[in-house]
Amino acid sequence: MKRLRPHMPRCALVAVLLATGATAGARMDLTTLPNKDRSELTIYNSQDLTLGRETRTLSFRKGTNQIQFSWANTQIDPTSLQLDLKGTKGLTLLDSSYPKGTNEVIVWTIEAEAETSAAVEITYFVCGLTWSSNYVLVANKDETTFDARQFTRVTNNSGEDFEKAHVRVVVGDVNLVQRLADIIAEWNARFPSRASGGSAIGSALLGRRDLGLLQDEAKASRDKDANPRKANEAGLELSEAKQIFKQAVSEYRVFAVEGEEELQNGWSKALPNPQLSQIPFDLSYELDSRRYGPQVLKFYKLQNDAKHKLGTEVFPEGNYYVYRADDRGGNAFEGTAWHKYVPQGEKIELNLGNDGLVVVEDRELARQRSAFAFDPDGNRIGWDETVTRQFDVKNSRERAVPFRFTYYPGGNDFRVADGNDARFLPPEQNRVADVTASEPTHTQVDRQTVRWELTLPAQSTTPIKLTYVLHYGTNAKAN
Amino acid sequence: MKKNSPLILVAILAALPITGFARTKLVTLPDRAKLVTSLENPRFTLLYEEREIPLQQGTNYVDFAWNGVSIDANSVMIELLTNPGDGDTATKIIATGFPPNEQALTWQLYSPAARTERIRVSYLLNGISQDTSYEIRMNQKETAGDFQQYFRMQNASGEDLDNAIVRLPLMDDLTRSMDSGEVRRFLASRVPELPIKKVFIARPGYDVFLGEDGENIDLVYEIENKTEAGLGKYKLPNGKARLYGDDGMNSSIFLGEDMLRQTPPKEKAELTLGKVKDVVLKRRLMKDERTNVKTNNRKETVMFDQVRQVRYEIENFKEEPVTLKINETLNGDWEIQEITEAGVKTERKSLSELVVSVDLPANKKGEKAEKKVVDITFVIKNRFPGEK
Numbered sequence: 001m002k003r004l005r006p007h008m009p010r011c012a013l014v015a016v017l018l019a020t021g022a023t024a025g026a027r028m029d030l031t032t033l034p035n036k037d038r039s040e041l042t043i044y045n046s047q048d049l050t051l052g053r054e055t056r057t058l059s060f061r062k063g064t065n066q067i068q069f070s071w072a073n074t075q076i077d078p079t080s081l082q083l084d085l086k087g088t089k090g091l092t093l094l095d096s097s098y099p100k101g102t103n104e105v106i107v108w109t110i111e112a113e114a115e116t117s118a119a120v121e122i123t124y125f126v127c128g129l130t131w132s133s134n135y136v137l138v139a140n141k142d143e144t145t146f147d148a149r150q151f152t153r154v155t156n157n158s159g160e161d162f163e164k165a166h167v168r169v170v171v172g173d174v175n176l177v178q179r180l181a182d183i184i185a186e187w188n189a190r191f192p193s194r195a196s197g198g199s200a201i202g203s204a205l206l207g208r209r210d211l212g213l214l215q216d217e218a219k220a221s222r223d224k225d226a227n228p229r230k231a232n233e234a235g236l237e238l239s240e241a242k243q244i245f246k247q248a249v250s251e252y253r254v255f256a257v258e259g260e261e262e263l264q265n266g267w268s269k270a271l272p273n274p275q276l277s278q279i280p281f282d283l284s285y286e287l288d289s290r291r292y293g294p295q296v297l298k299f300y301k302l303q304n305d306a307k308h309k310l311g312t313e314v315f316p317e318g319n320y321y322v323y324r325a326d327d328r329g330g331n332a333f334e335g336t337a338w339h340k341y342v343p344q345g346e347k348i349e350l351n352l353g354n355d356g357l358v359v360v361e362d363r364e365l366a367r368q369r370s371a372f373a374f375d376p377d378g379n380r381i382g383w384d385e386t387v388t389r390q391f392d393v394k395n396s397r398e399r400a401v402p403f404r405f406t407y408y409p410g411g412n413d414f415r416v417a418d419g420n421d422a423r424f425l426p427p428e429q430n431r432v433a434d435v436t437a438s439e440p441t442h443t444q445v446d447r448q449t450v451r452w453e454l455t456l457p458a459q460s461t462t463p464i465k466l467t468y469v470l471h472y473g474t475n476a477k478a479n
Numbered sequence: 480m481k482k483n484s485p486l487i488l489v490a491i492l493a494a495l496p497i498t499g500f501a502r503t504k505l506v507t508l509p510d511r512a513k514l515v516t517s518l519e520n521p522r523f524t525l526l527y528e529e530r531e532i533p534l535q536q537g538t539n540y541v542d543f544a545w546n547g548v549s550i551d552a553n554s555v556m557i558e559l560l561t562n563p564g565d566g567d568t569a570t571k572i573i574a575t576g577f578p579p580n581e582q583a584l585t586w587q588l589y590s591p592a593a594r595t596e597r598i599r600v601s602y603l604l605n606g607i608s609q610d611t612s613y614e615i616r617m618n619q620k621e622t623a624g625d626f627q628q629y630f631r632m633q634n635a636s637g638e639d640l641d642n643a644i645v646r647l648p649l650m651d652d653l654t655r656s657m658d659s660g661e662v663r664r665f666l667a668s669r670v671p672e673l674p675i676k677k678v679f680i681a682r683p684g685y686d687v688f689l690g691e692d693g694e695n696i697d698l699v700y701e702i703e704n705k706t707e708a709g710l711g712k713y714k715l716p717n718g719k720a721r722l723y724g725d726d727g728m729n730s731s732i733f734l735g736e737d738m739l740r741q742t743p744p745k746e747k748a749e750l751t752l753g754k755v756k757d758v759v760l761k762r763r764l765m766k767d768e769r770t771n772v773k774t775n776n777r778k779e780t781v782m783f784d785q786v787r788q789v790r791y792e793i794e795n796f797k798e799e800p801v802t803l804k805i806n807e808t809l810n811g812d813w814e815i816q817e818i819t820e821a822g823v824k825t826e827r828k829s830l831s832e833l834v835v836s837v838d839l840p841a842n843k844k845g846e847k848a849e850k851k852v853v854d855i856t857f858v859i860k861n862r863f864p865g866e867k
Binding site for chain 1: 519521538571572574575576578579580587591601714716743744746774776777781782811828860861
């Protein structure tokens with residue numbers, strides 16, 4: 001079984017230096033393949049979008065110079081390619097051209113006033129690089145604090161191997177007029193690549209580029225075959241996990257990975273963030289049928305603030321794997337939860353699902369009709385129903401637990417229509433509820449929502465009683 | 480017999496010559512020092528294994544690969560047990576690599592010295608399921624039973640669990656070997672003399688009156704999940720319960736089975752085993768009238784009160800007194816207007832459930848059974864047309 005395929009970079013930069021006044025044949029005698037001085041990848045997660053940036057130092061001859069950049073079998077947006085001469089005096093970018101007969105090559109033409117050497121920067125958008133965050137939480141046995149670690153995972157399916165790249169990941173929603181994959185597909189459909197033919201400069205340069213690259217690749221391939229793992233680890237010996245620096249830019253958050261990374265096509269790499277220790281949180285069981293359905297769910301709740309030993313950084317959206325220390329020297333798996341992006345100061349609610357240890361039994365004890373209203377023809381158009389229910393909340397755990405119960409007396413799908421709308425609704429479907437009594441006392445969240453926040457003693461049944469009046473039809477309108 | 484071990488853990492030592500990284504020359508680690516199968520979460524199986532691995536000074540790579548088993552790759556974790564922490568002498572986890580098209584990952588570890596490190600690798604493994612079942616052996620008087628709760632584990636994961644510690648929520652750790660494809664059952668708890676109450680319950684439909692044919696009467700055993708009875712420490716999970724009865728001939732018969740529904744501590748569980756033949760209930764609708772009828776201008780009914788009289792004719796052919804419970808299903812704003820028989824108890828459990836309890840005397844041998852007739856009249860107020 002072979003895990004690591006030979007390293008095969010697909011992007012290539014070729015400089016063709018054209019002496020002023022040289023003949024067409026003479027212009028191809030100076031082809032170089034300059035190394036990257038610096039490579040940087042800025043990976044977004046809201047779109048399949050990565051901003052690639054390469055800095056290279058090129059030598060220019062006096063006169064017209066051409067630089068070719070090719071990207072065979074990679075997912076680079078051809079319309080995004082930019083060359084920045086970084087303001088070097090005496091260099092002028094004359095034009096950019098995409099040679100006929102190929103859809104994976106761009107040629108920049110640069111006029112040099114004198115022979116010089118300069119650093120240039122190439123930027124482009126590329127698809128197929130993604131990143132995500134995963135979190136591992138281990139709560140203590142009593143479920144009062146947890147230790148947590150965030151992992152930033154970068155996956156490269158771009159078709160390109162990136163060597164010694166500075167990796168930055170971006171949290172935030174970026175707007176695109178058109179998806180990159182669509183742009184690339186349209187480009188390839190409009191400008192299909194041909195195996196032969198094309199312009200003299202295009203085919204000639206491709207030929208030279210192939211030759212130069214093959215020599216280079218052969219060496220790289222030998223090295224990487226000999227040491228495939230090292231190829232994926234930037235060849236550096238690290239005694240500490242890399243730091244991940246976090247910075248706010250406009251409405252985005254940028255997480256920059258320390259140093260350089262080697263990202264081979266097809267690989268993912270997870271980098272651990274520093275551990276957060278003994279973070280206090282609140283355990284809560286909750287029933288809210290409109291938000292979560294009919295089952296009682298277990299939550300870990302906290303706030304991204306100083307009170308919870310947090311608040312200095314944001315947490316990107318991601319999956320949380322939650323464990324709890326058992327009393328036998330191991331961990332019990334509590335569940336997984338996805339959580340959205342958490343800014344500083346925002347609350348975190350990890351929904352760990354239904355563990356069956358807190359259940360609620362709902363019994364309707366009474367329902368009495370009254371306050372009937374009739375139209376002039378004697379038809380019933382409104383009435384009230386006084387309803388009494390009892391919820392028996394049963395806690396099977398050997399510890400007291402907080403319980404939050406949100407209830408909608410008018411039903412999860414209630415509708416209140418006023419004015420003309422009310423005439424088109426059957427009276428049964430037009431209803432509002434008024435709570436008249438509860439034990440223990442409820443909190444009125446809004447017109448149609450009541451809530452209790454209780455502590456359930458260990459292994460107990462706690463009754464909650466509620467009486468409310470449902471106003472139907474014209475009675476609903478009147479109320 | 481060769482064990483099926485689709486999990487492979489290998490260490491690759493950075494100090495080896497570069498050519499040593501070919502996979503055929505990888506260092507295979509010693510066998511698992513400890514393997515724990517945690518079934519504390521009924522929906523997920525967490526496995527963790529501990530191993531002693533030799534680390535070279537500097538960077539080390541530890542491969543974890545699997546084949547033929549289903550593992551949530553995102554759940555795979557490594558913990559350093561010998562030299563954890565952030566200090567200079569600690570072993571550090573630098574990064575985790577996930578290769579393309581392989582069920583594997585590679586941890587990059589840094590060790591400040593050549594030494595042995597005990598690591599714990601944990602992961603969520605699919606294919607191991609669990610359920611609970613119960614066996615109850617009733618005494619001859621049917622007042623108590625030998626209650627046994629079993630835990631069954633089915634290993635269809637593809638992984639053989641060799642000398643694994645099985646960690647269950649209700650019991651002490653067990654050490655068992657369990658091959659893939661194997662099913663094992665463990666006795667989780669036992670109460671030799673659990674008090675059990677035998678009751679007869681009829682559950683007629685609201686509008687279904689079988690008259691002379693008689694209603695079905697269920698044979699029900701009630702058990703309480705409470706400490707006084709020998710239980711009550713944990714909830715009883717859902718599971719099939721099989722009951723056997725002492726036949727008085729040094730043997731037993733199968734009484735029947737039912738699903739025991741999840742029962743929290745201090746709650747009661749009901750097991751319905753079969754039908755009762757020696758108690759007969761005939762239920763008849765004697766009256767169904769509308770009163771206080773209100774009509775609109777077209778003489779159409781818009782609301783009314785309903786009066787229903789239900790008759791129970793009950794006979795006990797057993798030579799012992801019994802209590803028959805009749806669970807009536809009702810709806811609307813109802814109340815009992817009249818009960819003709821003294822001593823009949825009613826309990827309004829909810830708006831939709833009324834329990835009528837009737838005590839029946841023992842039948843004297845050779846005599847005709849006494850028939851008890853009970854009439855209950857219900858008034859249901861403010862009904863709308865179309866409502867039953």
